[in-house]
Amino acid sequence: MSELVELYAEYGDCLDEGDLERWVDLFTEDASYRLTSRENHDLGLPLALVRCEGRAGLRDRAMAIGRTAVFRPRRMRHLIGAPRVVAGADDDTIASRATFAVFETIEGEETRVFLTGRSFDRVVREGGRLRFRERVCVFDASLVPGSIVYPL
């Protein structure tokens, strides 16, 4: 359990530091990452605002944000609640859920609550440590304030 808590803590830390390479490394090679709204999720609509398939897809997102996107510098702060292990997974996979609250500080502006929500995750041991095989982040808001530059 403490290793699982550590995984989430490290996850938040990578994004808070804007270290997307380390973020990619917290996923398995065949991982799936999706970020979507509660509305799409509840209606069973497949669209995601961010959809990465495998570490390759995650790496592309990291590369595109780091090398191609044009945006004002900002700091993100992730508060991730204690993960809750839920039933339904097999011996090798931990199915867990956690809530998140993300704050955004665009340079020169005040801090605002950016997005809150839950993640539905599958975690496995690969390469000697726990990694996300699947992470689905579902945010609560009907409206995204501005742009989602960094993943949640």
Add this chain to the structure above:
Amino acid sequence: MADRTDPLLAWPSRDESRVPLALYGDPAIYAREQERIFGGPFWSYVGLAAEVPEPGSWTVSAIGERPVISTRDADGALHVLENRCAHRGLALCHRAVGRATEIVCPYHQWTYDLAGRLIGVPFLRGVRGRGGMPPDFRREDHGLRRLAVHERHGAVFASFDHDVPDFESYLGPEMLPYFDRVFDGRPLRVLGTMRQSVRGNWKLMFENIKDPYHASLLHVFLVTFGLFRADQPSAVVLDQTGRHACLVSRRGEQRANEATSGMRSFQGDLRLADAALLDPVREFPGDATVVMQTVWPNLIVQQQSNTLATRRLVTRGPHAFELHWTFFGYADDDEAMTLRRLRQANLMGPAGLVSIDDSEMMELSQRGAAAYPGRSAVLELGGRDAASADHMVTEAAVRGFYRYYRAVMEL
């Protein structure tokens, strides 16, 4: 056309090569836009018919800043109604979508059917003979106000002003084929929505999609991976009035050439690790691989490779707007095509690898422009007229927009 005595604004040039920055923050301008543009005889986009698929389905949207409800009644007919109880003005529907047989105001339980007819008023005849509505109160005088509605190939438009031209003439012969290119009559399948708020004036969003100049410079992702670039065969097409436009282009290669050497944003060394992100297949007739269409006054139709979406503009005062994206495919898409559309959606929306750049630029535009209402913006790329061109090194579509805007606004 420009009346120099108009107290609202003096346009700084005879033509549209200058745009007064007061347009981005002045509350009086904004109020006139609500009345003349969003309340005028124009077809505003409210959503896809597939978002109200069955009798009893409803969805909410807004025209300008005024909330409306789109419904499909028991007979299957589409209605667009003011989202405002006839009694005390409450907004009746809040959730994005729903199903119901009637609409009940939570405050005093006035009840409407899905065509907007008032069918129930509690205590109409009073309680035990006391109170109640006057004898001459007629329910039929107090329905939800209906807008004019037109559906074309699955896209639904509405107008507060019922004296609106027919939709096909409204789009015009230049724009209709581009519209029908995506809305070709096949049933649509909604893949999902994205909604974002941007701290900028609504016109900045329209200008952005009418401005191919920035696309070759700002959008490193598009330029680097050859999705939209000034050296590719392309066109800017305007309708006769200038109010609608299309940017049309063809995908090129990720290869350095004379044109890319002038673009600091071309990054020849970048490679995608997951080629599936950009794996477009041709699905429309002709050579164009991207067509971005702006339909006055509030719709953007996005076809970039295989990612299709409508973007509905909702105004929130002079300094903010919302962008409501509805991504869709066709009911007859196979699984591979649906997955391709979902993957390419990574480029668009609030987290889009291309569109992040735009929302950031619009917020910066607002910050600068609104603070200097006495100054002007310059629009001279490609000349000072507003004519279609067979290249994208022009701001003609933005000038065309303002030419029409000035006529409607009498500025």
